[in-house]
Amino acid sequence: xxxxxxxxxxxxxxxxxxxxxxxxxxxxxxxxxxxxxxxxxxxxxxxxxxxxxxxxxxxxxxxxxxxxxxxxxxxxxxxxxxxxxxxxxxxxxxxxxxxxxxxxxxxxxxxxxxxxxxxxxxxxxxxxxxxxxxxxxxxxxxxxxxxxxxxxxxxxxxxxxxxxxxxxxxxxxxxxxxxxxxxxxxxxxxxxxxxxxxxxxxxxxxxxxxxxxxxxxxxxxxxxxxxxxxxxxxxxxxxxxxxxxxx
Numbered sequence: 001x002x003x004x005x006x007x008x009x010x011x012x013x014x015x016x017x018x019x020x021x022x023x024x025x026x027x028x029x030x031x032x033x034x035x036x037x038x039x040x041x042x043x044x045x046x047x048x049x050x051x052x053x054x055x056x057x058x059x060x061x062x063x064x065x066x067x068x069x070x071x072x073x074x075x076x077x078x079x080x081x082x083x084x085x086x087x088x089x090x091x092x093x094x095x096x097x098x099x100x101x102x103x104x105x106x107x108x109x110x111x112x113x114x115x116x117x118x119x120x121x122x123x124x125x126x127x128x129x130x131x132x133x134x135x136x137x138x139x140x141x142x143x144x145x146x147x148x149x150x151x152x153x154x155x156x157x158x159x160x161x162x163x164x165x166x167x168x169x170x171x172x173x174x175x176x177x178x179x180x181x182x183x184x185x186x187x188x189x190x191x192x193x194x195x196x197x198x199x200x201x202x203x204x205x206x207x208x209x210x211x212x213x214x215x216x217x218x219x220x221x222x223x224x225x226x227x228x229x230x231x232x233x234x235x236x237x238x239x240x241x242x243x244x245x246x247x
Contacts, residue, residue, distance in 0.1 A: 035060060035092020037085055037107055039068040042124055042168045043098035047072060049172035051079045053202050060088025060111065089115035094122065094195065101127030101146040101221070102139055105153050116157040120192045122199075123147045123217070124163045124171075126224045135228035138221065147186060147217030158192035160185055161217035162200065165227065167237030174204045174240070181240035182207040186216040209243060 036047045036059045047057045058081045059069045069082035081091075089095055089111035099107040104125045108116065127140040140146055147161035162185045163171045170177055183205045187193045197208050211219065223241075231237060 032056075033058070033091055033093050035088035035090075035095040036098055037088055037095060037111055038098035038100075039066055039072070040098060040100075042171070043096070044068070044072045045168040045172055046096055046098060046124070046163075047080065048076050049203065050199075051076045055079065057081070058083055058088045058091040060085040062107075062110065085111040086115060089119075092119070094120045094199070097121060097123045097125055097150065099125055101125035102129075104146055105149055108150060108154060113154055113156070116154045119157060120189075120195050121150065121154070121157045121159050122163070122196055123150055123159055123161045126164050126221050128224065134232060135225055138225060141222050142218070145215070145218040145221045147214050147221070151188065151214045158187065158189040159214055160187040160189075160192050160196045161214060161220060162186070162196055164217075165220050165223050166240050167231070169237055170240055172203050174206075176238050177240045179242070180207060181242040182209050184209045184211050184220050186211045186214050186220065188213050207242070 032055055034047075034050050034055045034057045036043045036057060039059060039061045043059060047059055050057045056079045057076070059072055060083055061069050062085065064082065064084050064087065066082065073080045073082050083091070085107055089108075095116065097104055097108065104123070123146060125146045127138055127146050128136040129139050130136045140149070145161070147159055151157070151159040163183060165184060174181065174183070183200055185193050185196060185200075185208060187196075193210060200208055230239060
């Protein structure tokens with residue numbers, strides 16, 4: 001056997017070994033399942049991004065045949081599916097509450113406390129009242145928050161308040177706003193924060209501000225009426241907060 005043949009066999013053998021290792025590594029990766037509670041623009045935007053990142057995502061609504069959810073599944077791809085609130089909550093290893101804050105507790109009761117038990121629940125909701133037009137007011141504020149209400153109602157869930165201070169487009173694409181800007185997290189469980197911060201990092205977030213326990217979600221929820229005033233002023237959703245402090 002000449003030198004050229006030996007080299008050729010070595011290269012072929014190396015490629016086979018490398019392909020085998022890649023295949024085994026791929027097989028060993030567990031794709032995390034995400035449950036989205038809610039079918040609005042926030043739920044569909046987050047769901048689409050999570051599918052693009054490789055997660056399996058089930059969107060839940062009051063009925064398993066919800067038209068908005070069906071349209072989202074059609075557009076999002078093979079890793080997207082739909083069902084009831086309970087189906088999505090049971091399916092997901094991590095859950096996102098993307099319902100209106102005024103009905104979040106009711107929706108999560110429909111999802112089932114047993115399906116929330118022990119799971120990280122990312123609460124993106126704000127309790128907004130549009131009955132008197134724009135900008136909206138808050139139905140929950142000052143001494144309470146949606147995040148706290150959910151945590152009280154479902155004490156065995158690990159509620160993390162985040163992403164509720166900006167438009168949906170910015171949640172999943174922070175680079176759409178130039179320069180430095182921040183996302184906030186509030187939660188009682190430190191490890192739950194770590195898991196959510198990992199996903200935020202996959203979205204592209206670099207500046208993640210840990211505000212403290214779940215009661216600090218009062219502050220971020222009360223920011224949102226001001227967000228709407230800025231949205232009306234700028235006629236654009238592409239802006240965000242940045243906290244600049246003295247070094």
